[in-house]
Amino acid sequence: MAVTLTINGQSIQATWDRSLFDYAEELGIDVPTSCRKQGKCKECMVEVVEGMNALSAMTEPERHLSGNFRLSCQTHVTAEDGHVRCHTMRRGQMRIERHAFGLPVGNHMLQLDPAVTREGDGIMIDGVEVERSAGPILGIAVDLGTTTVVMRLLDLESGELIADTSFENPQRFGGSEVMSRIAYDTEHHGKLLMRTLAGYMRRAIEKFPVDPKTIYEMVVVGNSTMRDLFFRQSVYSIGQNPYQSITEIELTEGKRATTSLIQTGLRSLLPIHPKARVYGAPIISGHVGADAAACMLAVDLAQEERLVAIMDIGTNTELIVGNKDRILAASCPAGPAFEGGAIACGMPALDGAIESVAIDESGSIRLGAIGDLPPEGICGSGLVDALSELLRTGRMNAMGRFDDEAHRVTLHYGETPDEAVFLLESDVNELAQAKGANVAGLHVVFSTYGIDFDDIEVFYLAGGFGRHLDVEASKRIGLIPNLASSKIVQAGNMAIEGATIALLSKSKRNELEELVKTVQHCRLETHPSFFDFFVEGCQFKPVEPVACTT
Numbered sequence: 340m341a342v343t344l345t346i347n348g349q350s351i352q353a354t355w356d357r358s359l360f361d362y363a364e365e366l367g368i369d370v371p372t373s374c375r376k377q378g379k380c381k382e383c384m385v386e387v388v389e390g391m392n393a394l395s396a397m398t399e400p401e402r403h404l405s406g407n408f409r410l411s412c413q414t415h416v417t418a419e420d421g422h423v424r425c426h427t428m429r430r431g432q433m434r435i436e437r438h439a440f441g442l443p444v445g446n447h448m449l450q451l452d453p454a455v456t457r458e459g460d461g462i463m464i465d466g467v468e469v470e471r472s473a474g475p476i477l478g479i480a481v482d483l484g485t486t487t488v489v490m491r492l493l494d495l496e497s498g499e500l501i502a503d504t505s506f507e508n509p510q511r512f513g514g515s516e517v518m519s520r521i522a523y524d525t526e527h528h529g530k531l532l533m534r535t536l537a538g539y540m541r542r543a544i545e546k547f548p549v550d551p552k553t554i555y556e557m558v559v560v561g562n563s564t565m566r567d568l569f570f571r572q573s574v575y576s577i578g579q580n581p582y583q584s585i586t587e588i589e590l591t592e593g594k595r596a597t598t599s600l601i602q603t604g605l606r607s608l609l610p611i612h613p614k615a616r617v618y619g620a621p622i623i624s625g626h627v628g629a630d631a632a633a634c635m636l637a638v639d640l641a642q643e644e645r646l647v648a649i650m651d652i653g654t655n656t657e658l659i660v661g662n663k664d665r666i667l668a669a670s671c672p673a674g675p676a677f678e679g680g681a682i683a684c685g686m687p688a689l690d691g692a693i694e695s696v697a698i699d700e701s702g703s704i705r706l707g708a709i710g711d712l713p714p715e716g717i718c719g720s721g722l723v724d725a726l727s728e729l730l731r732t733g734r735m736n737a738m739g740r741f742d743d744e745a746h747r748v749t750l751h752y753g754e755t756p757d758e759a760v761f762l763l764e765s766d767v768n769e770l771a772q773a774k775g776a777n778v779a780g781l782h783v784v785f786s787t788y789g790i791d792f793d794d795i796e797v798f799y800l801a802g803g804f805g806r807h808l809d810v811e812a813s814k815r816i817g818l819i820p821n822l823a824s825s826k827i828v829q830a831g832n833m834a835i836e837g838a839t840i841a842l843l844s845k846s847k848r849n850e851l852e853e854l855v856k857t858v859q860h861c862r863l864e865t866h867p868s869f870f871d872f873f874v875e876g877c878q879f880k881p882v883e884p885v886a887c888t889t
């Protein structure tokens with residue numbers, strides 16, 4: 340007898356004498372490693388989704404792992420039969436948004452003004468020679484997301500995009516959201532989160548079709564926790580009220596002039612030029628990070644005369660409202676529900692996730708899944724559609740209660756009872772609370788600014804989730820304000836766009852440094868109407884303006 344081992348969807352019969360890593364190699368699956376199965380690099384991680392009990396006991400090199408994560412080089416099948424299913428950290432298969440759309444500034448319109456320049460044979464960073472070479476001068480823009488990492492390789496002399504890549508953030512073994520990563524980093528010594536991520540980034544860089552030593556600058560954006568972890572800063576204070584990055588605290592104490600961070604290529608553990616500059620863009624606050632700052636650059640907010648809003652809906656929704664004269668920002672602790680977390684049949688936006696739901700007049704339900712595969716669960720955009728359709732057809736009321744007291748709605752995609760996913764009223768509750776936090780954020784920021792939703796001329800939805808939302812469904816359930824659809828731009832990955840601009844233009848980078856200092860951070864929980872806004876926002880109905888409170 341042997342166990343059926345399925346890795347990344349490919350199956351093989353497995354016995355105890357070989358590791359999961361060995362079987363992955365036999366299947367032709369590329370497992371990250373830089374220690375060749377010695378248990379040292381911690382890069383060969385897999386997530387086990389079925390058959391954890393059929394595997395050998397955890398080993399010493401796996402002490403840092405929890406949940407269903409294992410090091411594939413240390414793990415063997417021990418059962419006599421059964422099924423083990425696991426996957427490496429995903430590349431490509433996950434729907435990662437690498438591009439931005441509908442923004443006012445494209446790279447092609449940008450005046451190239453990089454910090455790295457050529458003088459004869461000398462390659463200079465801000466006028467200081469770091470190398471003598473006639474080779475290319477390259478740079479990398481990075482968006483370090485909690486879930487995904489996106490990297491762009493650019494020629495700094497021509498502005499040309501040479502390559503890009505993306506992968507799932509391997510720090511997931513330390514938890515799926517920032518608060519767990521902060522707890523993990525605080526409790527474990529050795530900067531394991533940073534080292535694991537650096538290992539994955541190093542591999543990504545080595546796969547680029549260039550000599551990594553010709554990469555002289557890197558601009559890193561990301562939420563404050565991801566950025567600070569990468570720069571080996573303590574993130575403990577971001578997890579404690581008043582939720583500030585150590586760089587913010589030091590700025591207030593006069594110990595530094597900016598919240599941006601700089602280190603060398605050597606210290607970053609990446610194979611780029613050792614004297615390369617790695618620049619972490621400035622943050623706005625502990626929970627409105629360098630990714631949000633980069634979004635401001637992507638929409639050219641420093642020059643913008645119109646009133647615009649940027650909303651990046653996620654576990655922690657970031658919200659920016661304003662123009663060149665005044666900018667307000669807030670973060671809304673929405674939780675993972677709209678990313679499929681804490682939902683019975685929820686899943687991330689991977690192949691097989693239901694992403695669209697429509698109910699026709701006869702009541703029959705049509706489901707669309709990513710990759711046209713048999714559905715395995717429902718992702719955020721599918722949940723928004725499902726709620727909107729249930730509301731539209733009267734099967735759910737504005738309070739999130741179902742009409743037949745069944746306390747669950749079944750979405751069939753096949754003939755047999757098993758071929759279905761279901762939504763529970765408790766799931767709807769989770770989604771209501773996530774929405775409530777976002778709506779409260781919108782009301783607090785707009786009322787503090789002294790404007791109505793209708794005053795906004797462009798409403799940018801940033802990020803992968805915002806890119807794939809159905810706008811009408813989102814307005815119907817009150818996830819976004821009830822604005823004219825012509826004002827709404829589903830802009831995709833604005834953060835990587837902003838990082839690219841900061842990499843190609845030193846003057847834009849300096850502009851960003853100045854701009855973040857002008858942003859007024861709204862702390863939602865201190866607003867007197869926060870709780871009322873939250874309760875109102877938990878209802879499934881369009882979000883209309885409320886009276887201004889300034």
Ligand code: FES
Binds near residue numbers: 375379381383410413
């Ligand atoms: S291959 Fe390095 S820890 Fe497994």
